[in-house]
Amino acid sequence: MKKFLYLEKIPLIKIIIGNILWVTGFCSLLFINITLGPGFLVVWSLFIIVGLYLISTDGIELDFNENQYRQVFSIAGSNFGIWKDFPNIDYITIFKTTITQTIGGKTFGSTATATMSDKMVLINLFAENKKPTTLYMTKNPEMAIEIAKKFHEFYNIEVINKMETKK
Known part of the structure; x- marks a missing residue:
């Protein structure tokens, strides 16, 4: 299975x-x-x-x-x-990103806004036309790597891990 x-x-x-x-x-x-x-x-x-x-x-x-x-x-x-x-997958990428969301300030009388941001790990599938499909967003990098390894195991596709930072 x-x-x-x-x-x-x-x-x-x-x-x-x-x-x-x-x-x-x-x-x-x-x-x-x-x-x-x-x-x-x-x-x-x-x-x-x-x-x-x-x-x-x-x-x-x-x-x-x-x-x-x-x-x-x-x-x-x-x-x-x-x-x-699934699209016809060419490769998969994993990378860290910051998700920012602004709340409020959308109505005529409202001037109060709040901006929230959070660091997430994004998993994208790239089809043969190089168009990305966002598979999943998580805060857990280990989970993202495990999901990417399953794709590599079953589809024998390249996994591009952009989470490593250069020192």
Whole structure:
């Protein structure tokens, strides 16, 4: 079987808090809500939603048998995403980049803006027409290298690692 799943790690504190929230919300919805009436239905539902969000993670699933991949949103072991076909791959690149996002300032009366930036590792597939297809962005360089090695192993393509810095 040539199917691989790579998921981002969730911090332990998020797992603990998330599980406490969704279990509390679910049990309260089933048992306590009967005595208190439907007034707390929104509160218990919010506990469940926030708890499940905290224990969710992102990742990528590769299926080399079907030549497909998908960006995965995973909640408690259930993976969701839309499958996409690989292009006709010539080579793959891995490099570090800074992702910058500006929030606010888009409306007429708003003058407040915030700019956030984060360092990410970008994995690009290049087809024969030299057009890049972004496969995945991650903060974990080891995961990016492992994904690139799988492509090299199954498709025997060149991996260009631009993460090494010259000293």
